[in-house]
Amino acid sequence: MxxxxxxxxxxxxxxxxxxxxxxLKFKNTMVWHKETILPKSDLIVIPGGFSYGDYLRSGAIAAxxxxxxxxxxxxxxxxxxxxxCNGFQILTEAGLLKGVLLRNKNLxxxxxxxxxxxxxxxxxxxxxxxxxxxxxFNIAHNEGNYFTSLDHLKKLEDQNLIPFKYCDSKGTINxxxxxxxxLNNIAGIFNERKNILGLMPHPERMVDQIISNxxxxxxxxxxxx
Amino acid sequence: xxxxxxxxxxxxxxxxxxxxxxxTLQNMGMSMLKSLRQGKYFEIEINEINExxxxxxxxNMCKKLLVNxxxxxxEISKI
Numbered sequence: 001m002x003x004x005x006x007x008x009x010x011x012x013x014x015x016x017x018x019x020x021x022x023x024l025k026f027k028n029t030m031v032w033h034k035e036t037i038l039p040k041s042d043l044i045v046i047p048g049g050f051s052y053g054d055y056l057r058s059g060a061i062a063a064x065x066x067x068x069x070x071x072x073x074x075x076x077x078x079x080x081x082x083x084x085c086n087g088f089q090i091l092t093e094a095g096l097l098k099g100v101l102l103r104n105k106n107l108x109x110x111x112x113x114x115x116x117x118x119x120x121x122x123x124x125x126x127x128x129x130x131x132x133x134x135x136x137f138n139i140a141h142n143e144g145n146y147f148t149s150l151d152h153l154k155k156l157e158d159q160n161l162i163p164f165k166y167c168d169s170k171g172t173i174n175x176x177x178x179x180x181x182x183l184n185n186i187a188g189i190f191n192e193r194k195n196i197l198g199l200m201p202h203p204e205r206m207v208d209q210i211i212s213n214x215x216x217x218x219x220x221x222x223x224x225x
Numbered sequence: 226x227x228x229x230x231x232x233x234x235x236x237x238x239x240x241x242x243x244x245x246x247x248x249t250l251q252n253m254g255m256s257m258l259k260s261l262r263q264g265k266y267f268e269i270e271i272n273e274i275n276e277x278x279x280x281x282x283x284x285n286m287c288k289k290l291l292v293n294x295x296x297x298x299x300e301i302s303k304i
Contacts, residue, residue, distance in 0.1 A: 056291070064289075064290060093293070103241055105239070107245060147238065147295075147296065181239075
C-alpha cells in the first residue's frame with residue numbers, strides 16, 4: 001500500500017507517522033508542502049505539529065498550501081486521508097471535514113495520556129478494533145475542542161460518523177472524561193463517505209510496547225485490510 | 226485604499242480567552258464590567274481606487290482566509 005505523509009514547516013509528528021507506517025510495510029513517501037504533484041497514494045497522512053506556528057488559526061495557512069489542492073482532489077476521488085492533531089485542524093480549515101477545533105476549554109495546552117472509546121469499527125480505519133474497545137492514546141494540543149453546528153452534530157451521531165470519543169479507563173463517556181470541552185466528547189470524526197478521518201489523539205505514538213503501548217498500531221493495520 | 230477588518234467570535238461560540246480577561250478586570254475592581262468578548266483586527270491596504278471593487282476584494286480575502294465563517298463574523302470599514 002502506498003502512503004504519503006505531508007510535511008509542513010512546523011510539522012513535528014511526521015517522522016513518528018512514517019515509523020508507524022514503516023512497521024507495517026507501507027511504501028511511504030514524505031511530501032513537502034510546496035510540491036504540486038502528489039505521488040500515487042492509497043493513503044495520505046497529515047501529521048501533527050504546529051504548521052506555520054499556528055499563525056492566524058491552527059491549520060489555516062497550511063490549508064492553503066500547494067499540496068493541499070492535490071490532497072483535496074485525491075480525497076474527493078476516494079483516497080484515504082488521515083489527519084492527526086494539527087492534521088485534523090488542517091482538514092477542517094481546508095473544508096474536507098466540517099466543524100472547527102477551538103481553544104481547549106481550560107485554556108491550557110494539554111499533553112497527557114487519555115482514553116478513547118471505539119464507537120464504529122465498520123470502516124477502513126478501525127476494522128481491527130473491537131466495538132466499544134477502550135484505547136489509551138496520547139493528546140498534545142491547545143486547540144482540540146471540537147465545535148460544529150447542531151445540525152451537523154446530529155448528523156455525526158445519527159450516521160455514526162464519530163469513531164472515537166473521550167472516556168475514562170472504564171469506558172465511561174462523561175464530562176469528567178472530556179479533556180478539552182469537545183462537543184459530545186468527540187475525539188475524531190469521519191466525512192460522510194468515511195474515507196477521511198480526523199482525530200486529535202496520536203495513534204502513531206502508541207505503536208510500540210517499549211516506549212508506550214501498542215493501542216495505535218491497529219489503526220494503521222486496519223488500513224491494510 | 227486602506228481598510229480595517231474586525232473579526233469577532235459569533236455570539237453562540239464560547240470565548241474562554243475573553244472570559245479570563247473579563248474575570249481579571251473584574252478581580253482588579255472594575256465591577257461595572259458587564260461582558261467582554263475578544264476578537265482580531267487587521268489593517269489592509271490594496272491597489273484599487275474604486276471603493277466598491279476594493280471592498281469586494283477585501284471581502285473575498287476574509288472569506289477565503291482571514292475569517293473562519295463557522296465561528297467568526299467580520300466587519301469591513303474604510304480608513
